[in-house]
Amino acid sequence: MRVLVVGAGAVGGYFGARLAAAGRDVAFLVRPARAATLTEHGLRINEPDGSGSRIRPTLVTADRLQPGWDLVLLSVKAYALDAALADLTPAVDGRTAILPALNGMRHMDVLRETFGSSAVLGGVAFISAHLDDAGVIEVGGVLPALTFGETDGRLSDRITGVDRTLRDAGFATRLSETIGLDMWEKWYLLAAAGAFNTLMRGPIGPAVAVPGGRETALAILAETGAVCTAAGSAPRSAAVERARAMMTDTDSPFTTSMYKDLVAGHPLEDEQIIGDLVDRAETAGVDVPLLRAARAALAVGGAGAGARPV
Ligand SMILES: NC(=O)C1=CN([C@@H]2O[C@H](COP(=O)(O)OP(=O)(O)OC[C@H]3O[C@@H](n4cnc5c(N)ncnc54)[C@H](OP(=O)(O)O)[C@@H]3O)[C@@H](O)[C@H]2O)C=CC1
Numbered sequence: 001m002r003v004l005v006v007g008a009g010a011v012g013g014y015f016g017a018r019l020a021a022a023g024r025d026v027a028f029l030v031r032p033a034r035a036a037t038l039t040e041h042g043l044r045i046n047e048p049d050g051s052g053s054r055i056r057p058t059l060v061t062a063d064r065l066q067p068g069w070d071l072v073l074l075s076v077k078a079y080a081l082d083a084a085l086a087d088l089t090p091a092v093d094g095r096t097a098i099l100p101a102l103n104g105m106r107h108m109d110v111l112r113e114t115f116g117s118s119a120v121l122g123g124v125a126f127i128s129a130h131l132d133d134a135g136v137i138e139v140g141g142v143l144p145a146l147t148f149g150e151t152d153g154r155l156s157d158r159i160t161g162v163d164r165t166l167r168d169a170g171f172a173t174r175l176s177e178t179i180g181l182d183m184w185e186k187w188y189l190l191a192a193a194g195a196f197n198t199l200m201r202g203p204i205g206p207a208v209a210v211p212g213g214r215e216t217a218l219a220i221l222a223e224t225g226a227v228c229t230a231a232g233s234a235p236r237s238a239a240v241e242r243a244r245a246m247m248t249d250t251d252s253p254f255t256t257s258m259y260k261d262l263v264a265g266h267p268l269e270d271e272q273i274i275g276d277l278v279d280r281a282e283t284a285g286v287d288v289p290l291l292r293a294a295r296a297a298l299a300v301g302g303a304g305a306g307a308r309p310v
């Protein structure tokens with residue numbers, strides 16, 4: 001299976017490098033600046049235990065992109081999606097399946113409109129990673145994993161082929177028959193954690209420990225859960241229990257990638273991760289005052305204003 005990773009950043013770079021190192025046929029669609037860094041230094045990953053790895057990736061730029069890909073792992077930020085899809089379009093033909101790793105749900109509509117429903121798989125990436133100033137992927141303490149599936153849950157030949165290609169490559173994988181709900185469940189937790197980080201200006205643990213902190217965490221989680229439920233994707237009890245445990249862990253150093261971007265002064269995916277959920281809440285008549293406040297704080301606090309480093 002020929003795999004094209006679109007976006008050799010934290011997520012695409014990590015999973016793509018693992019696949020390439022495991023012998024899969026992988027190329028990365030990159031823009032010129034990233035291409036220059038990767039050509040000079042290779043694709044470098046630093047693991048949480050202090051170990052590191054480097055591969056020499058196969059790179060392609062948009063001007064040289066040809067069709068003939070079986071699987072696209074789409075791993076750009078939401079604000080880069082439209083431009084990335086314009087670059088990608090010439091490479092997509094009837095055999096191409098697109099597996100998105102983006103957070104939230106809005107990109108699914110954009111992908112279906114651009115490539116047609118049948119080209120689009122569902123996907124969830126679990127990893128805590130970012131690019132450092134030198135372009136090295138710094139991986140944090142979340143066990144890297146990809147969950148994927150046909151959006152209608154079928155165990156098609158295509159998705160079992162994707163499963164064979166992705167599994168046993170140095171990260172966990174799960175072929176899901178409920179990928180839509182898996183995506184909503186991740187959004188349920190991620191939006192709550194991101195909103196909580198934002199309103200409390202820091203990681204979960206210290207924020208939960210202050211008076212009113214635990215109640216605030218659970219109230220935000222109740223809001224994200226209510227929006228998911230109104231959308232017909234109520235989180236299952238295991239997801240609710242996991243989310244409640246994570247959002248009330250007084251020892252947790254956890255911050256979401258969106259909050260890390262806020263602190264670093266990077267562009268944000270706030271509208272994809274929080275804003276879209278607030279819009280859906282308003283359409284469904286669900287009151288989400290804490291999510292609305294987080295959305296407003298993110299709009300004011302772009303470029304890291306007011307956020308303290310963690
Ligand atoms: N980081 C994390 O821990 C997690 C992130 N996610 C989600 O995964 C998605 C990707 O996040 P992440 O990997 O952190 O983001 P990064 O910013 O680290 O990586 C995105 C990469 O996309 C590249 N890119 C943007 N536009 C194009 C284009 N037109 N062609 C080729 N490459 C392009 C950027 O390269 P350049 O700008 O240099 O050209 C950049 O290297 C997000 O939606 C995020 O929410 C999901 C799980 C965990």
Ligand SMILES: CC(C)(CO)C(=O)C(=O)O
Pocket residue numbers: 103125126127128142190255256257258
């Ligand atoms: C919650 C987490 C770390 C899971 O992968 C994530 O997706 C993010 O922070 O963007």
